[in-house]
Amino acid sequence: GNSVTQMEGPVTLSEEAFLTINCTYTATGYPSLFWYVQYPGEGLQLLLKATKADDKGSNKGFEATYRKETTSFHLEKGSVQVSDSAVYFCALSDHGGSQGNLIFGKGTKLSVKP
Amino acid sequence: NAGVTQTPKFQVLKTGQSMTLQCAQDMNHNSMYWYRQDPGMGLRLIYYSASEGTTDKGEVPNGYNVSRLNKREFSLRLESAAPSQTSVYFCASSDRGGSSPLHFGNGTRLTVT
Numbered sequence: 001g002n003s004v005t006q007m008e009g010p011v012t013l014s015e016e017a018f019l020t021i022n023c024t025y026t027a028t029g030y031p032s033l034f035w036y037v038q039y040p041g042e043g044l045q046l047l048l049k050a051t052k053a054d055d056k057g058s059n060k061g062f063e064a065t066y067r068k069e070t071t072s073f074h075l076e077k078g079s080v081q082v083s084d085s086a087v088y089f090c091a092l093s094d095h096g097g098s099q100g101n102l103i104f105g106k107g108t109k110l111s112v113k114p
Numbered sequence: 115n116a117g118v119t120q121t122p123k124f125q126v127l128k129t130g131q132s133m134t135l136q137c138a139q140d141m142n143h144n145s146m147y148w149y150r151q152d153p154g155m156g157l158r159l160i161y162y163s164a165s166e167g168t169t170d171k172g173e174v175p176n177g178y179n180v181s182r183l184n185k186r187e188f189s190l191r192l193e194s195a196a197p198s199q200t201s202v203y204f205c206a207s208s209d210r211g212g213s214s215p216l217h218f219g220n221g222t223r224l225t226v227t
Contacts (some may be wrong), residue, residue: 001188022202034215036216041220042156042221043118043204043206043218043220043221044204044216044218045218046215046216046217049215071184085183087158089157101147101159101162102170102216104156105156106155106156106159107156
């Protein structure tokens with residue numbers, strides 16, 4: 001079945017460091033791919049998405065490119081801030097499912113130190 | 115805009131007690147979902163409602179029931195709570211499912227002793 005695998009955390013970085021959080025997926029067909037972010041005590045929020053191969057999603061300085069050849073959707077940011085500390089979830093839309101459900105990775109906790 | 119509103123925010127139950135988690139959205143979305151979030155497990159879908167009047171099981175439906183009361187409201191009921199149901203529960207909604215993004219509530223932290 002469809003699945004998402006993302007790097008285990010926690011990830012601890014200093015402010016202004018470069019961030020990469022790896023995400024790979026297994027899916028039949030052509031899923032849409034998402035990154036969600038969860039700040040402490042809150043629900044998940046959509047960070048960015050890509051709906052087809054080679055699309056690049058971007059938002060708030062974060063980017064991710066839909067790579068079909070490597071089945072990956074890695075999240076990157078050039079210079080992280082303390083306010084980026086959160087848990088990040090990679091997800092894919094299960095178009096093969098009758099409900100268009102999202103399948104989530106287990107999440108990667110990011111801590112950014114000043 | 116309130117978005118997705120969940121009540122209560124926190125709840126402690128004894129084993130065997132029942133309760134209903136409430137969820138309402140004001141975005142006129144068709145689809146609504148209930149997830150549970152456990153450490154190291156990500157989010158797992160309990161039940162969903164693709165449209166008003168329909169509900170379907172997700173990945174982990176055992177021990178739960180749902181009601182899509184109207185287009186705005188989707189409730190989750192635990193008939194006889196068990197310690198394994200200790201979790202954080204999130205309600206979400208989306209316009210059409212598929213590639214439409216999910217909008218989440220802030221969660222209900224439930225502890226069953």
